[in-house]
Amino acid sequence: MTSSLLRFPLRLAVLAVLASALLSGCVAAVVGGAAAGVGHDRRSWTTVIADRNIQASAYDNFNKDKELALKNNVSIVVYNGIMLLAGEVRTAELRQRAEQRVSGYDGVRRLVNEIEVREPEGFLSQRRDNTITAHVKTAMLDIVDMPGFDPTRINITTVHRTVYLMGLLTREEAERVAEIARNVSGVEKVVRVFEYQD
Numbered sequence: 001m002t003s004s005l006l007r008f009p010l011r012l013a014v015l016a017v018l019a020s021a022l023l024s025g026c027v028a029a030v031v032g033g034a035a036a037g038v039g040h041d042r043r044s045w046t047t048v049i050a051d052r053n054i055q056a057s058a059y060d061n062f063n064k065d066k067e068l069a070l071k072n073n074v075s076i077v078v079y080n081g082i083m084l085l086a087g088e089v090r091t092a093e094l095r096q097r098a099e100q101r102v103s104g105y106d107g108v109r110r111l112v113n114e115i116e117v118r119e120p121e122g123f124l125s126q127r128r129d130n131t132i133t134a135h136v137k138t139a140m141l142d143i144v145d146m147p148g149f150d151p152t153r154i155n156i157t158t159v160h161r162t163v164y165l166m167g168l169l170t171r172e173e174a175e176r177v178a179e180i181a182r183n184v185s186g187v188e189k190v191v192r193v194f195e196y197q198d
Helices: 002-022 025-035 045-063 066-071 092-101 123-140 171-182
Strands: 073-079 082-089 110-117 155-159 162-169 189-196
Touching: 045 066, 045 073, 045 082, 045 092, 066 092, 073 155, 073 162, 082 092, 082 155, 082 162, 082 189, 092 110, 123 155, 123 162, 123 171, 162 171, 171 189
Parallel strands: 082 110, 162 189
Antiparallel strands: 073 082, 155 162
């Protein structure tokens, strides 16, 4: 009896991990953003909370437009008051509409619209992008010779094999991070949306 009770939570944990591996798009972006701990974050606690609230509200507003939410592929990331839109929509009008849906939030200092006008790729492409993100995160763990560097301070989002990097870094850290990301298998382009401490 005790042994089966112990196995039940373990099964739930395994199922949760497997289910999260299958998630993509908006949900994965929110989960991935929320998963990063704030213990080593260079943002203040209030900024971290504000970023997460803005991101959740932006997704909520974006998802109210069913054509945008269901027929296109857009990720929304908010880091230190900078909002990144990345993904693919079918028309220039939809690109503009996507930006309008998430504009005007208090606390957003800059909006970076990297949405491409092109036919959105499907589920398998999004899975590949999620895999690239995981590989880039793992590659960052190799940076062990820079005093004070913490890979959890970098937000990594991949859309259509383009890796978007966000965070509060020194210029030396940013150069190293971008170089490592460029050399990960499957990465076609790296876009830096960093803020610099120096």
